[in-house]
Amino acid sequence: xxxxxxxxxxxxxxxxxxxxxxxxxxxxxxxxxxxxxxxxxxxxxxxxxxxxxxxxxxxxxxxxxxxxxxxxxxxxxxxxxxxxxxxxxxxxxxxxxxxxxxxxxxxxxxxxxxxxxxxxxxxxxxxxxxxxxxxxxxxxxxxxxxxxxxxxxxxxxxxxxxxxxxxxxxxxxxxxxxxxxxxxxxxxxxxxxxxxxxxxxxxxxxxxxxxxxxxxxxxxxxxxxxxxxxxxxxxxxxxxxxxxxxxxxxxxxxxxxxxxxxxxxxxxxxxxxxxxxxxxxxxxxxxxxxxxxxxxxxxxxxxxxxxxxxxxxxxxxxxxxxxxxxxxxxxxxxxxxxxxxxxxxxxxxxxxxxxxxxxxxxxxxxxxxxxxxxxxxxxxxxxxxxxxxxxxxxxxxxxxxxxxxxxxxxxxxxxxxxxxxxxxxxxxxxxxxxxxxxxxxxxxxxxxxxxxxxxxxxxxxxxxxxxxxxxxxxxxxxx
Amino acid sequence: xxxxxxxxxxxxxxxxxxxxxxxxxxxxxxxxxxxxxxxxxxxxxxxxxxxxxxxxxxxxxxxxxxxxxxxxxxxxxxxxxxxxxxxxxxxxxxxxxxxxxxxxxxxxxxxxxxxxxxxxxxxxxxxxxxxxxxxxxxxxxxxxxxxxxxxxxxxxxxxxxxxxxxxxxxxxxxxxxxxxxxxxxxxxxxxxxxxxxxxxxxxxxxxxxxxxxxxxxxxxxxxxxxxxxxxxxxxxxxxxxxxxxxxxxxxxxxxxxxxxxxxxxxxxxxxxxxxxxxxxxxxxxxxxxxxxxxxxxxxxxxxxxxxxxxxxxxxxxxxxxxxxxxxxxxxxxxxxxxxxxxxxxxxxxxxxxxxxxxxxxxxxxxxxxxxxxxxxxxxxxxxxxxxxxxxxxxxxxxxxxxxxxxxxxxxxxxxxxxxxxxxxxxxxxxxxxxxxxxxxxxxxxxxxxxxxxxxxxxxxxxxxxxxxx
Numbered sequence: 001x002x003x004x005x006x007x008x009x010x011x012x013x014x015x016x017x018x019x020x021x022x023x024x025x026x027x028x029x030x031x032x033x034x035x036x037x038x039x040x041x042x043x044x045x046x047x048x049x050x051x052x053x054x055x056x057x058x059x060x061x062x063x064x065x066x067x068x069x070x071x072x073x074x075x076x077x078x079x080x081x082x083x084x085x086x087x088x089x090x091x092x093x094x095x096x097x098x099x100x101x102x103x104x105x106x107x108x109x110x111x112x113x114x115x116x117x118x119x120x121x122x123x124x125x126x127x128x129x130x131x132x133x134x135x136x137x138x139x140x141x142x143x144x145x146x147x148x149x150x151x152x153x154x155x156x157x158x159x160x161x162x163x164x165x166x167x168x169x170x171x172x173x174x175x176x177x178x179x180x181x182x183x184x185x186x187x188x189x190x191x192x193x194x195x196x197x198x199x200x201x202x203x204x205x206x207x208x209x210x211x212x213x214x215x216x217x218x219x220x221x222x223x224x225x226x227x228x229x230x231x232x233x234x235x236x237x238x239x240x241x242x243x244x245x246x247x248x249x250x251x252x253x254x255x256x257x258x259x260x261x262x263x264x265x266x267x268x269x270x271x272x273x274x275x276x277x278x279x280x281x282x283x284x285x286x287x288x289x290x291x292x293x294x295x296x297x298x299x300x301x302x303x304x305x306x307x308x309x310x311x312x313x314x315x316x317x318x319x320x321x322x323x324x325x326x327x328x329x330x331x332x333x334x335x336x337x338x339x340x341x342x343x344x345x346x347x348x349x350x351x352x353x354x355x356x357x358x359x360x361x362x363x364x365x366x367x368x369x370x371x372x373x374x375x376x377x378x379x380x381x382x383x384x385x386x387x388x389x390x391x392x393x394x395x396x397x398x399x400x401x402x403x404x405x406x407x408x409x410x411x412x413x414x415x416x417x418x419x420x421x422x423x424x425x426x427x428x429x430x431x432x433x434x435x436x437x438x439x440x441x442x443x444x445x446x447x448x449x450x451x452x453x454x455x456x457x458x459x460x461x462x463x464x465x466x467x468x469x470x471x472x473x474x475x476x477x478x479x
Numbered sequence: 480x481x482x483x484x485x486x487x488x489x490x491x492x493x494x495x496x497x498x499x500x501x502x503x504x505x506x507x508x509x510x511x512x513x514x515x516x517x518x519x520x521x522x523x524x525x526x527x528x529x530x531x532x533x534x535x536x537x538x539x540x541x542x543x544x545x546x547x548x549x550x551x552x553x554x555x556x557x558x559x560x561x562x563x564x565x566x567x568x569x570x571x572x573x574x575x576x577x578x579x580x581x582x583x584x585x586x587x588x589x590x591x592x593x594x595x596x597x598x599x600x601x602x603x604x605x606x607x608x609x610x611x612x613x614x615x616x617x618x619x620x621x622x623x624x625x626x627x628x629x630x631x632x633x634x635x636x637x638x639x640x641x642x643x644x645x646x647x648x649x650x651x652x653x654x655x656x657x658x659x660x661x662x663x664x665x666x667x668x669x670x671x672x673x674x675x676x677x678x679x680x681x682x683x684x685x686x687x688x689x690x691x692x693x694x695x696x697x698x699x700x701x702x703x704x705x706x707x708x709x710x711x712x713x714x715x716x717x718x719x720x721x722x723x724x725x726x727x728x729x730x731x732x733x734x735x736x737x738x739x740x741x742x743x744x745x746x747x748x749x750x751x752x753x754x755x756x757x758x759x760x761x762x763x764x765x766x767x768x769x770x771x772x773x774x775x776x777x778x779x780x781x782x783x784x785x786x787x788x789x790x791x792x793x794x795x796x797x798x799x800x801x802x803x804x805x806x807x808x809x810x811x812x813x814x815x816x817x818x819x820x821x822x823x824x825x826x827x828x829x830x831x832x833x834x835x836x837x838x839x840x841x842x843x844x845x846x847x848x849x850x851x852x853x854x855x856x857x858x859x860x861x862x863x864x865x866x867x868x869x870x871x872x873x874x875x876x877x878x879x880x881x882x883x884x885x886x887x888x889x890x891x892x893x894x895x896x897x898x899x900x901x902x903x904x905x906x907x908x909x910x911x912x913x914x915x916x917x918x919x920x921x922x923x924x925x926x927x928x929x930x931x932x933x934x935x936x937x938x939x940x941x942x943x944x945x946x947x948x
Contacts, residue, residue, distance in 0.1 A: 004609055004610060004769055004770065004773065005608065005609055005610055005611055005612050006612060007608055007609070007773075008608070008609040008610070008769065008770070008773035008774075009769070009773070013773075013776045013777075015776060047560060049556070049560070052555060052556045052559065055555065055559070056547075056553055056555050056556075059546070059547065059555065063546075066545050066546065068538045068542075068544065068545030068546075068790060069538075069542065069545050069546065070539060070542070073535055073538055073539065076531065076534065076535055076538065077528070077531040077535070079757055080531070080534070080754065080755045080756075080757050080758060081526060081528065081754065081755075081756060081757055082756075082757040083598075083750070083756040083757050083759070118597050118601075118779075118780050118781035118782060119562070119779075119782065121779050121780055122597075122779075122780045122781055125780050129484060129486055129487075129634055130483060130484055130486070130487045131482075131483060131484055131487070132484050133484050133485050133486075134613075136484075150776075150779075151780075155608055155634070155777070155780075193484075224482075226482075258482065259482075267562075271559060271560070272559045273559070273560060273561075273562040274558055274559050274560055274561040274562050274784065274785030274786070275559065275784050275785065275786055276562070276597075276781075276782050276783075276784050276785075284482075284483075286483060286487060286488075287483065287487065290483070290486070290487040290488075290492075293492045293629070294492075294633075294634070296598075296600050296629070296630075297597065297600060297601045297604055297634075297780070297781055298597045298601060298780055298781035299597060299598065299759050300759075300784065301757065301758050301759050301783065301784035301786065301787040302757030302758060302759075303757065303758050303784065303786060303787045303790065304784045304786050304787065307786065
């Protein structure tokens with residue numbers, strides 16, 4: 001006895017996955033423009049670092065938005081005391097307003113349906129707790145965000161049933177794929193409670209088209225199962241086609257609104273993952289009521305609610321921010337895709353998100369998972385870029401990689417691209433020069449060996465996959 | 480097929496309890512000194528509103544912490560991006576130092592054994608997720624914080640089995656009651672994974688004695704189970720006997736490096752000691768690496784906002800501030816506690832002798848029409864609707880003896896406290912008077928003092944049609 005629970009000791013938290021190799025390589029040898037220019041460049045973290053200057057500027061001009069400044073401290077007492085799980089009304093209003101603006105004013109959101117969660121991580125877990133029992137399942141189209149395994153299934157006991165998508169039709173979710181997955185689950189006596197999609201998609205970097213969305217709605221409506229739409233990347237749209245929210249689609253269709261739920265967050269659109277702002281927006285009253293009670297386990301700090309309520313109600317700021325962010329993301333995207341094209345690397349044509357879905361199938365000697373993993377190790381350990389292999393997203397087609405582009409400055413972008421260009425050139429030359437190819441192999445062996453050592457080093461105190469800068473003064477600060 | 484989960488449709492969230500219903504009534508008619516002087520006074524919320532001025536003055540002297548700055552430089556970007564579930568190292572260090580200070584530095588804590596969570600609510604739930612399977616059980620001494628029903632049971636599927644404490648010995652835990660609870664669990668076919676205690680106690684307001692703590696250590700040692708010590712009120716101890724942390728006992732008995740050492744876990748928060756429930760700062764402290772590892776990963780579902788971590792790390796690292804705050808806060812709590820106790824005494828009401836917390840455990844057994852929980856609820860309703868004080872009935876805290884109520888004293892101004900005691904005295908006086916008059920007068924005064932809802936009900940009985948239900 002005295003032993004821990006199954007949840008505490010199983011590995012459904014997903015952190016024993018081999019993909020953490022990339023993080024470890026980065027942790028051991030993190031790139032720094034001046035202090036460590038040979039280090040590993042982090043391209044596996046989907047962060048939006050492009051618009052902090054706009055926010056900092058706003059903060060300087062709006063000292064009353066903080067309850068700690070001289071201008072705002074009059075609110076300190078009431079805000080510090082405020083733990084009502086309904087959330088600050090101004091906060092809910094501001095978030096509803098912001099969500100509407102992000103969707104071009106084509107839909108409005110009711111502040112009374114806004115429920116808080118501990119980041120989208122907490123929000124996703126919360127909605128599953130409300131909709132499914134242990135042993136039930138949710139359909140999830142592949143490729144999908146790896147942490148869904150943890151967020152949707154770890155403590156909830158809910159299973160994930162993948163719905164496979166591939167490049168033959170640009171990874172669109174087809175009715176046939178949905179039906180197939182659903183039937184397979186039924187035959188295995190698995191009770192499917194819903195479908196969860198991410199739109200815009202992580203890792204694909206594309207928005208779902210109207211027809212697909214409509215077909216998803218009619219599918220879930222027919223089967224009487226839920227549809228959860230994680231719209232966390234809604235405001236990272238940087239070119240056409242425009243983003244169509246599920247909120248818009250259900251306005252145009254006959255469907256049971258009790259089945260429709262949206263998950264949102266400010267971690268990607270505004271680049272504020274540290275502030276832990278997760279939102280569950282449900283069209284189902286019971287879910288709102290239950291979710292609200294559950295939000296006690298992950299309320300947003302009132303300190304943060306107050307600050308954001310102020311910032312997001314500033315219509316002028318929001319307007320400027322959204323436009324500028326979109327512009328900067330577009331610029332980044334185009335720099336990358338153009339230069340990659342020049343060395344013969346294509347990406348799925350994207351229009352949103354903080355990453356590219358890069359096609360390296362032509363660099364695989366065989367179309368296998370092993371070949372993908374080998375290539376990945378080379379990229380991490382030799383080219384020194386931490387990118388994410390498609391298999392970590394459960395992609396069934398080997399050779400795809402997610403490459404993040406919004407979490408670094410312009411100089412680093414240039415260096416990363418130069419490294420890729422050099423790698424591709426080397427590869428071409430290597431094909432003609434066996435000496436060069438031989439030069440590669442030892443490196444591969446080295447990297448595999450170091451991986452074996454690392455597995456023993458896995459300790460509870462290793463850096464989490466979500467921390468951006470292990471050497472940042474904040475993390476190392478002792479005073 | 481059922482549309483929602485079982486969790487969504489059951490009521491294990493416990494919010495149908497009277498504890499929360501009282502709050503709802505308060506929300507409908509909240510007291511305000513100027514705008515609503517006849518409203519309901521909130522005495523059911525264990526908040527510490529006595530020392531905000533100390534926090535505000537610190538803020539005035541430390542603008543950097545507020546403005547996302549460090550040494551004058553903006554660190555907004557770093558904070559905005561910081562979502563590492565290991566937490567801000569400076570904050571964890573400051574927090575363990577603060578916890579140590581509260582314990583008179585008799586114990587020290589290692590920040591790498593601390594896991595940050597979104598409030599104690601999340602800390603307690605997370606620990607239970609780590610230590611027990613659905614269907615297993617934790618033993619809790621009664622009376623206990625009503626929120627535990629939700630925090631420990633709702634989404635985890637774990638059961639609570641009560642350790643019945645009574646007024647015969649000041650509601651202390653005894654060897655017998657511990658054993659009885661364990662046996663009760665066995666009878667119900669529930670595997671006991673641990674004991675959870677709140678020390679200082681909510682709702683009793685008392686610190687655990689050395690005897691009780693030693694009993695607990697012996698018990699969990701013998702049964703090979705865990706002990707969770709929720710020490711959320713540790714900084715609110717305002718008079719003797721002082722606070723003894725479970726860690727102190729383990730140290731005294733040289734339990735370091737034993738199995739028991741790894742099975743004792745502490746929950747903490749800044750919601751009560753610093754009066755910052757809105758900031759959602761909770762923590763789990765465990766000597767067991769596996770618990771720390773698992774809880775750390777789970778904390779992803781409820782991390783503390785980096786903006787808040789940074790602010791508080793600056794504040795709690797200011798040792799001059801913390802020293803002054805701890806002692807001044809305790810002084811003010813002591814004074815306020817005294818005012819409540821004497822106000823109650825004037826109304827002929829006594830309470831359990833207490834030395835901590837933000838509330839008193841008040842004895843109104845003599846005001847019950849019968850020694851039953853029905854009578855307790857009847858009395859409670861009168862106090863909420865007629866006397867207009869939202870206090871918490873003992874039954875909502877799972878107390879086995881009817882007639883006890885938790886009354887909070889630190890969440891209002893002194894004037895409001897005074898007013899609440901006046902109202903209470905008036906009520907007690909009128910109740911006493913009523914029972915002394917003859918039958919006819921009883922009829923008359925009943926008509927006058929019966930709350931409106933009772934009238935409506937009796938009308939509805941007579942009329943068969945639509946009412947205002």
